[in-house]
Amino acid sequence: MMILQSLRRQPMHGYALVQHIKQRSNELLQVEEGSLYPALQRMLKDNLVKAQWETSASNRKVRAYRITPAGIKHLEREVSSFEQMLKGIHLVLAPAES
Amino acid sequence: MSWLRQLFTRRQIYRDLSEEIQQHLAEKVEALMAEGMSRKDAEYAARREFGNVARIEESGHEPWMWPRAESILADIRFAFRKLRHSPGFSLTAILTLAVGIGANVVTFSVLNGILLHPLDVPHPENLLQIGENESYPDYRDYQDRNQSFSGMLAYKVLSVGIGINKSVSSSWGNAASGNYFDVLGLQPALGHFFHASEEHGRGSAPYIVLSYDFWQRHLAASPRAIGKIVLLNQHPFTVIGVAPQNFHGTDYFFWPDYWIPAVNAEQVTGWDDFDWRRHRGFTLLGRLKPGITRQQATQNMEAIARQMAKQYPDDEGLTLTVHKPGPAGNSNDPTKKAVLGMTLLAVLVLLAACANLAGIFAARAADRSSELAIRLAIGSSRWAVARQLLTEAVLVSLIGGIVGTFFARLLLAAIAQIRVSDFPAHFLIAPDLRVYLVAIALSVASGIVFAILPARQVWNTDVLQSIKSNYVAAGSFRRFAMRDALLFIQVAVCTLLVTSALVAVQGMVQRLHAPLGIAPGGVTLAQVDLKVAGVPDAQSRIVQRRLLDATAAIPGVTAAATSDYVPFLGIWGWGVYSWDTTQDTPSHVAFSAICYSVSPGYFHVAGTHLLSGRDFTPGDKLGAPTVTIVNETFARRLFGTTRAVGKRFKLFQPVRLEIIGVVEDGKYADPGEDPEPAMFIAYAQGIGPYVVSSPITVLARSSLPQDQITRALHNALSQVVTTAPINVLSWSDAIDRSMMPARTAAVVLGVMGLMAALLAATGIFGMASYSVSKRMREQGIRIALGAQRYQVIRSTLSRPIFILLGGSCIGLISGLLVARLLARLVSFPSTSDPLVLSCVVLTMMLLGLASTWIPARRALAIDPARLLRES
Numbered sequence: 001m002m003i004l005q006s007l008r009r010q011p012m013h014g015y016a017l018v019q020h021i022k023q024r025s026n027e028l029l030q031v032e033e034g035s036l037y038p039a040l041q042r043m044l045k046d047n048l049v050k051a052q053w054e055t056s057a058s059n060r061k062v063r064a065y066r067i068t069p070a071g072i073k074h075l076e077r078e079v080s081s082f083e084q085m086l087k088g089i090h091l092v093l094a095p096a097e098s
Numbered sequence: 099m100s101w102l103r104q105l106f107t108r109r110q111i112y113r114d115l116s117e118e119i120q121q122h123l124a125e126k127v128e129a130l131m132a133e134g135m136s137r138k139d140a141e142y143a144a145r146r147e148f149g150n151v152a153r154i155e156e157s158g159h160e161p162w163m164w165p166r167a168e169s170i171l172a173d174i175r176f177a178f179r180k181l182r183h184s185p186g187f188s189l190t191a192i193l194t195l196a197v198g199i200g201a202n203v204v205t206f207s208v209l210n211g212i213l214l215h216p217l218d219v220p221h222p223e224n225l226l227q228i229g230e231n232e233s234y235p236d237y238r239d240y241q242d243r244n245q246s247f248s249g250m251l252a253y254k255v256l257s258v259g260i261g262i263n264k265s266v267s268s269s270w271g272n273a274a275s276g277n278y279f280d281v282l283g284l285q286p287a288l289g290h291f292f293h294a295s296e297e298h299g300r301g302s303a304p305y306i307v308l309s310y311d312f313w314q315r316h317l318a319a320s321p322r323a324i325g326k327i328v329l330l331n332q333h334p335f336t337v338i339g340v341a342p343q344n345f346h347g348t349d350y351f352f353w354p355d356y357w358i359p360a361v362n363a364e365q366v367t368g369w370d371d372f373d374w375r376r377h378r379g380f381t382l383l384g385r386l387k388p389g390i391t392r393q394q395a396t397q398n399m400e401a402i403a404r405q406m407a408k409q410y411p412d413d414e415g416l417t418l419t420v421h422k423p424g425p426a427g428n429s430n431d432p433t434k435k436a437v438l439g440m441t442l443l444a445v446l447v448l449l450a451a452c453a454n455l456a457g458i459f460a461a462r463a464a465d466r467s468s469e470l471a472i473r474l475a476i477g478s479s480r481w482a483v484a485r486q487l488l489t490e491a492v493l494v495s496l497i498g499g500i501v502g503t504f505f506a507r508l509l510l511a512a513i514a515q516i517r518v519s520d521f522p523a524h525f526l527i528a529p530d531l532r533v534y535l536v537a538i539a540l541s542v543a544s545g546i547v548f549a550i551l552p553a554r555q556v557w558n559t560d561v562l563q564s565i566k567s568n569y570v571a572a573g574s575f576r577r578f579a580m581r582d583a584l585l586f587i588q589v590a591v592c593t594l595l596v597t598s599a600l601v602a603v604q605g606m607v608q609r610l611h612a613p614l615g616i617a618p619g620g621v622t623l624a625q626v627d628l629k630v631a632g633v634p635d636a637q638s639r640i641v642q643r644r645l646l647d648a649t650a651a652i653p654g655v656t657a658a659a660t661s662d663y664v665p666f667l668g669i670w671g672w673g674v675y676s677w678d679t680t681q682d683t684p685s686h687v688a689f690s691a692i693c694y695s696v697s698p699g700y701f702h703v704a705g706t707h708l709l710s711g712r713d714f715t716p717g718d719k720l721g722a723p724t725v726t727i728v729n730e731t732f733a734r735r736l737f738g739t740t741r742a743v744g745k746r747f748k749l750f751q752p753v754r755l756e757i758i759g760v761v762e763d764g765k766y767a768d769p770g771e772d773p774e775p776a777m778f779i780a781y782a783q784g785i786g787p788y789v790v791s792s793p794i795t796v797l798a799r800s801s802l803p804q805d806q807i808t809r810a811l812h813n814a815l816s817q818v819v820t821t822a823p824i825n826v827l828s829w830s831d832a833i834d835r836s837m838m839p840a841r842t843a844a845v846v847l848g849v850m851g852l853m854a855a856l857l858a859a860t861g862i863f864g865m866a867s868y869s870v871s872k873r874m875r876e877q878g879i880r881i882a883l884g885a886q887r888y889q890v891i892r893s894t895l896s897r898p899i900f901i902l903l904g905g906s907c908i909g910l911i912s913g914l915l916v917a918r919l920l921a922r923l924v925s926f927p928s929t930s931d932p933l934v935l936s937c938v939v940l941t942m943m944l945l946g947l948a949s950t951w952i953p954a955r956r957a958l959a960i961d962p963a964r965l966l967r968e969s
Contacts, residue, residue, distance in 0.1 A: 014118055015125045033126070034149035037119060038157040041111075045161040051114070060125065063118045 001082065003039060004067055004075040007049060013062035014040065040065060048074050108162050115158045119151060169482075170489070177490040187462070188494065190860070191455055195498025195544065196505065197853055198451035201444040203506035203537050208513075209437050210533055217423060218344045220283040224386040227423040228399060231378040234360065234371050236406065236413065237275070240382070243402045246395035247384035249281035254379045255352065258366055259630030259822045261329030262316055268630065268823050269312070271356035272347060273363035276303070279341075281385055282348070288313075289324040289339030292359050300372065303359040306335040310343040312355040330358065330366045332632025332821060348383060350424040368629055368792065375412040376684070383423055396420040411683045442916075443598070443850050446591050448544060450854055453588035454861045456548035459491060460584075461868045463552030484553040491549030492542055499541030503534070551584070582897065585861055586905045589942075592858035593909025594916060597938045599851020601917035604934055605770070606844035609837070615729075615764020616665055617705025618829035622798050623664060624649075624811050629792035631822035638792070639782060641819065645796055646697060648814040654802040659700040660781065664795050664829070665766045666836045670694075672785075674775070675748040676736060682750050689735055691728075692766050692776040695785075700778070701727075701761060703797045711743040711759030718780040725780065727759040732775035753786040755779070769837055797829075804828055855945060862898055863949035874960060882962035894957040895950050902946040910938055 006012065006020050018033045043049045048071035056062045067075070123144050130140035145151070181188040216222035228240065228250065237252040244250070253274035260269040272278075276294035284291070292305045306328060308317070317323040326337045335358060346353040360380075363371060371377055386395060396419065403418040463470065470483055626645070628638045642660055649658040663670055673687035694700075698714040701707075711727065718725050733742035746756045755777075763773050779785060796815065800807045808826045815824050877890055914935075 013121075015122045018122075032149035033122070033147050034119070034151065034154040037115065037122075037154055038160065041115065041158040042161045044111075053114075060121065062121060063114065 001075065001078050003036070003043070004048065004071055004078075007065055007067040008072065008075060011064045011066040013054075013056065013064045015062070017065070043071070046074075047071075111162060112155075112159060116155055119148075119155065123148060123151075170485075173486050173489040174493060176486065177493045180490060181494065187458065191458065191494045192498045192501060194451045194454060194857065194860075195495050195541070196502035198444075198448035198502070198544070199495075199499045199537060199540050200502030200506040200509075201447050201850065201853075202441075202540055203503050203533060204509055204513075205437065205441040205444040206536050207506070207510050207533050209441055210530070212350055212424070212437055213434060214532075217348055218346065219348075221385075225282070225423060226384055226386060226392060226395065226420050228382040228384050228420055229418045230381075232380050232382050233375050233378045233412075234380055235373060235375045236378075236416075237380055237382055239406060240399070240402060240418075243405070244384075244395075244398055246387060246390045246398045248387045249277055250382060250384040251275050251278045251281040252360065252380040252382050253278060253348065253357075254360070254363070254371070254381065255349075255354070256358070256363060256367065257627070257630075258330045259332075259627065260356070261332065261821075262326075266329075266630070266822055267316075268627070268825075269355045270352070271309075271354040271358065273360045273366075274357050275360050278357065279307070281383070283385075284342060284345060286339040287342045288321060289337070291339050292357075297359060297361045300361050301365050302361055304333070304335045304362055304365070305338045305359060306330070307339045307341055307357045308337060309341050309346070309353065309355050309357075311353070313340045331627075331630050333365050335362070348381070348423060366629075368635065375410055384420075392420060411681075414683050414685050440846065443595065443847070446595060447850055447853055447857075448540065450588050450591040450595070450857045450861075452544045452548045453584045453591070454857050454864075455491075455494075455544075456551045457584050457588070457861055457864055457868075459487070459548055460551045461864060463487060464868075480557055484557065487552050488546065488549045491552075492545035495541045495545030495548075496538075499537055503537045506537075582901055585898070585901050586908075588861045589858055589902055589905025590909040590912070592854040592861075593906045593938065593942055594913040595854030596851045596858075596941055597910055597913025597934070598917045599847045599854070600934050600937055600941075601913075602844050602847035603851075606841065609770045612765065612769050614665070614769065614833070615706055615762050616829075618833055620799055620801060621703065621705075621829040622800065622804070622807050622811055623667060623827055623829055623832060624796040624798070624815050625667070625793060625825040626796075626815060626819050626822055627793045628819070628822075631819045633792075633819075638794075642697070642781060642794055644818045645794060645815055648818050649796050649798050649811065652798070652800075652807075652810045652814055654807065654810070655798045655800045657699065657703045657799045659697045659703040659797050661694050661696040661700055661795050661797065662781070662793055663694060664704070664797065664832075665764060666829070667795065667832045668793060669767050672749050672777075674732075674736065674777075675750075677746045677748060677754075679748065682748070688747075689775055691732055692774055693785075694776070694778050695781045696778050697781050700797070703799050706764060707762045709740065709760045709762055711757070713759060714778075714780045716782075719782040720784070722783070724753070724755050724783050725758045726755040727761055727778040728757055729761050729776045730763045731773040732777055733757070733760050735775050749785060767836070769833070855941065858942070859945045859949045862902060862946055863952070877957055878960050878962040881960055887958055890957055890960075891954055895954055898950055899946065902942065906939065906942045909942075910935065913938070 002021055003017060006017055006024070012020060014036060018036055040049065040051075044051060048068060049065045050068055051063050051065050054062055054064045123141075126144040126148070127137065127140045130143055131137060135143065148154075217225065219225065226247075228247075232240075232252070234252065237250070241250050251274065253272045255270060256273045257268065257270050259266045276292055276297040279286075279291035280293060286307070287310055289307075291307055292303055296305075297303050308323070313319060313323060317326070323337050324339070327334045328337060329335070341357070347357075358366070360371070371379060384395075386392070399418040399420055403413075403416045406413045407416040473483055474480065628641060631641075633641050646658055646660055649655060662668075669692060671690045671692050673684070673690045675682055675686060676688050679686050679688075696714065698716060698718075701713055708727075709730070714725070714727070728736075728742060730740045733740045733745075736742070736747060737745055740760055742757050742760055744757065746754060748754050761778070764776070765771055766774055766776060796811070798807065798811055802810070808828075812824055812826050873894065877885075877894065880890060880893070
């Protein structure tokens with residue numbers, strides 16, 4: 001979800017994606033950098049993202065990932081169900097707080 | 099098709115992934131160095147943060163794979179590698195299985211073709227055979243009286259000379275009741291069939307329906323064949339139709355060339371079948387009415403048979419059974435028994451092979467126990483390891499199965515080519531889908547059977563122990579292990595096979611040396627059928643005389659005679675009544691005797707010794723007292739003594755015969771048969787109103803080379819009889835031909851016995867050498883502690899030898915039982931000859947000794963010091 005959301009903003013290659021997620025989460029999410037790649041492969045397989053070899057701004061050969069229309073749809077579905085769940089959790093937890 | 103594309107682009111995807119990861123690391127390193135790290139530190143840090151590259155690549159591959167299929171593929175590849183590494187083992191295993199499975203494919207094909215394959219007619223399931231051999235008047239009564247069958251047909255086999263466009267060839271077909279095709283529910287491929295409604299009494303339907311094959315062979319599949327006139331034994335018949343291509347009659351081995359209405363059979367054969375209740379030459383098939391069970395039909399027919407037995411003296415003691423047509427339905431059919439016997443043996447061979455391979459595989463698994471234990475230790479599941487072993491075993495057995503099936507096909511093709519004379523016998527045993535399915539099932543099943551043991555070992559492996567001491571679980575050597583049971587079974591089965599093989603071979607040898615009562619060497623036979631030639635009965639004696647004269651005139655022929663049939667080439671018989679019997683009903687028949695109708699001088703040419711009395715003379719002709727010569731068995735059976743000259747007996751009203759001579763016993767149809775009563779009558783006298791059967795066999799004794807006399811005889815006789823084919827062959831060949839089934843059986847048994855012996859040898863050898871090598875260290879310690887040589891030998895070999903003895907005993911006993919069964923099946927003389935038994939024991943002992951000798955030497959050669967140091 002995070003990956004797709006990041007890619008929706010702009011196409012990125014793997015390394016940039018890792019840095020992006022790290023920054024956005026204020027380094028709260030400490031993931032193994034490598035674990036990103038199997039996830040990307042799964043999305044490639046499911047046709048949620050597309051990959052293309054490009055040359056980056058720093059003149060490096062990189063593989064940039066782009067979100068596909070199917071990916072956007074999937075993301076929206078995921079986000080809405082995630083929000084539903086959050087809302088649910090929130091509602092359950094709310095009385096205990098008050 | 100995306101999965102297909104994926105299959106091809108996968109390599110590219112993997113390459114992209116690893117390049118991407120490398121780029122990632124490089125970028126990370128640069129970034130870290132920009133923060134002031136040294137390159138070395140930066141590389142370490144980058145890798146640390148990235149995680150395990152290999153594992154991540156692996157899991158990056160996963161989305162693109164079919165995990166189960168690929169791991170099985172990997173198993174197969176690994177199994178191939180393993181097998182390539184031990185070619186000797188693989189080859190042995192594959193060949194062993196090829197032999198076992200091949201033998202089974204052959205026997206199953208035969209079984210399938212003969213017993214399982216239904217007749218090629220619509221709804222074969224409700225078509226049943228009624229009785230065995232029935233007469234036509236009885237058939238008509240059954241038809242009228244039964245309530246179980248919607249239709250009932252009758253047919254008999256007919257051999258005729260068929261003349262098409264002036265060329266005559268001998269040919270076999272069916273004379274059938276008019277409703278034959280209607281009851282079967284067939285439609286013609288061309289023209290139309292004959293029907294019951296077209297019959298109006300004898301000789302009223304001179305129609306012939308040809309088989310598809312015959313139409314193709316002899317009439318070039320021409321549609322103009324319909325309406326054509328063909329001559330059957332010189333009588334004209336009109337071709338009205340051609341049977342469907344896949345219809346080969348209603349017998350299993352016999353494929354008729356044609357069908358004619360039974361009402362016209364007499365016209366062709368001269369035999370009157372229609373009013374003779376005692377002439378049982380027809381086969382009956384019936385279609386069950388809907389809703390009637392076989393049980394009900396049987397009861398119905400049994401009741402009818404009882405009624406008729408009371409009503410007609412000729413039907414005395416009549417019984418009827420209702421069963422499936424062909425060998426499958428007949429519980430006493432010799433072919434069926436023989437095929438089942440062979441199948442049993444083939445299964446036993448496969449069982450022995452499996453037991454053998456299970457032993458070998460178990461040994462291999464144990465040898466690899468440390469490898470397997472390591473795989474278990476680093477996280478492979480037990481199931482994965484067991485699956486690997488299973489894959490290996492199934493792979494071996496599949497390859498074995500393929501090789502076996504291949505050879506089986508070659509063998510079957512050869513069997514299908516077998517022809518016995520001009521009789522259109524066919525064996526529909528070409529392997530079909532069912533056979534291949536069985537072959538695959540057998541392969542996979544045997545693979546699983548012999549992999550279960552090693553797989554069980556894996557299950558019970560104690561990983562820690564195995565790795566620590568490179569040592570097989572000691573427990574399996576204390577108790578009676580599974581492996582021992584396997585070896586026991588194997589030895590028992592192999593002894594069984596060796597026993598039956600030896601018994602069969604001995605039977606065959608005995609049979610080859612049995613006195614035949616004739617001297618076939620130098621005698622050439624020429625067969626011609628006067629009926630086929632269209633010779634009227636009244637003239638047949640004249641033609642016979644001319645044939646005999648033409649033969650005697652050939653230069654180089656020293657003696658000539660004729661008979662209707664001769665031993666090993668055709669047979670005919672009559673029921674014999676004692677002189678004082680007043681009733682000639684079937685229950686008063688003393689016995690039935692083989693009958694030959696011979697010319698004077700027959701015994702001289704055939705080489706049969708006249709023991710007492712005289713030979714026939716030209717004086718024994720029509721009008722003279724009717725005389726006969728009998729063999730010893732005949733005389734003994736009827737009179738209790740061989741001094742029978744001058745005694746008399748009857749055949750049927752009004753045939754009374756006086757015995758003028760007694761000849762030695764002989765073999766008449768089969769060299770293995772028990773002594774049969776036989777009688778000889780004078781051809782010139784005939785039997786009662788009949789000039790005995792129409793075939794004439796000319797016997798010519800000559801010292802000319804075989805091809806020369808064959809040609810001369812053929813030329814001379816075809817000038818006498820121009821309208822029928824003449825079949826010339828040497829008597830020895832005819833006898834050889836009749837021995838072929840027995841010979842084949844002996845060869846098959848011999849080969850199976852040999853295979854069994856080989857399997858036993860390798861099995862015992864494997865077991866013994868395995869137990870030696872696994873107990874090497876123990877024996878080393880024993881020797882170091884001062885054990886004597888014989889003690890070492892005893893402790894290593896006592897188990898295999900104990901198993902060998904036990905297995906042999908069981909195998910020997912069951913082998914004798916099987917041999918007795920086989921003896922009945924293929925009419926070998928049954929034997930529990932002590933010579934054969936001691937041969938078996940000796941063979942097994944020698945095998946045992948030979949195959950334990952090498953391991954025993956290894957056990958003795960143990961150098962304790964070195965051995966203990968090494969481990």
